[in-house]
Amino acid sequence: MDLISSCDGEKIIVVGAGATTIVDTLLENDYQVTVMDISSEALRILSKRHGTNMEYIHGDLTSELELGEYNIWHDRAVLHFLLHESEMKSYVANMESCIVSGGYAVIETFSTDGAQECCGLNLHTYDEEMLVELLGSNWTLVESIRHTHVNPFGGDRPYISTIFKRK
Numbered sequence: 435m436d437l438i439s440s441c442d443g444e445k446i447i448v449v450g451a452g453a454t455t456i457v458d459t460l461l462e463n464d465y466q467v468t469v470m471d472i473s474s475e476a477l478r479i480l481s482k483r484h485g486t487n488m489e490y491i492h493g494d495l496t497s498e499l500e501l502g503e504y505n506i507w508h509d510r511a512v513l514h515f516l517l518h519e520s521e522m523k524s525y526v527a528n529m530e531s532c533i534v535s536g537g538y539a540v541i542e543t544f545s546t547d548g549a550q551e552c553c554g555l556n557l558h559t560y561d562e563e564m565l566v567e568l569l570g571s572n573w574t575l576v577e578s579i580r581h582t583h584v585n586p587f588g589g590d591r592p593y594i595s596t597i598f599k600r601k
């Protein structure tokens with residue numbers, strides 16, 4: 435929330451939302467929230483919790499999507515599941531299609547010094563330079579924080595959390 439609240443604007447899309455509780459806090463703080471996920475089960479859980487207080491998009495970030503327009507893109511723990519260059523490029527294209535100039539992307543992934551696997555799936559982990567290279571010249575890195583998330587099963591998960599601004 436500290437990262438998100440340091441960005442201007444209240445229209446936010448939370449991608450790969452899962453059943454995240456960050457949307458509860460966003461709604462309490464008067465953000466206009468859209469959640470998207472490839473999992474209809476995740477969206478069902480969120481919609482049971484929040485009904486018509488948010489918008490819901492079912493989609494795959496690795497394909498071309500019509501997402502609308504937002505000030506802020508928030509991703510925790512989706513990008514690192516995309517292993518192929520074409521998938522990563524689609525992710526960035528989707529992000530650029532819905533974040534207007536002056537908008538923000540808050541991207542949080544497992545860092546290169548952390549786990550290379552999660553839930554039995556291989557990961558593509560990141561450091562600052564790798565994220566800067568992936569996003570390309572349309573984005574400026576504003577902030578980057580390293581921290582360790584302790585997952586619900588007690589495992590340490592070193593993360594990199596970043597804010598990028600769209601030029």
Ligand SMILES: C[S@@+](CC[C@H](N)C(=O)[O-])C[C@H]1O[C@@H](n2cnc3c(N)ncnc32)[C@H](O)[C@@H]1O
Nearest residue numbers: 450451452454471472473494495496510511512
């Ligand atoms: C590790 S969970 C993170 C959930 C939430 N962001 C959080 O931090 O608790 C990853 C989520 O990304 C979704 N996901 C995975 N691949 C995706 C894709 N290609 N497009 C959209 N969502 C995807 C999964 O369904 C899952 O809900």
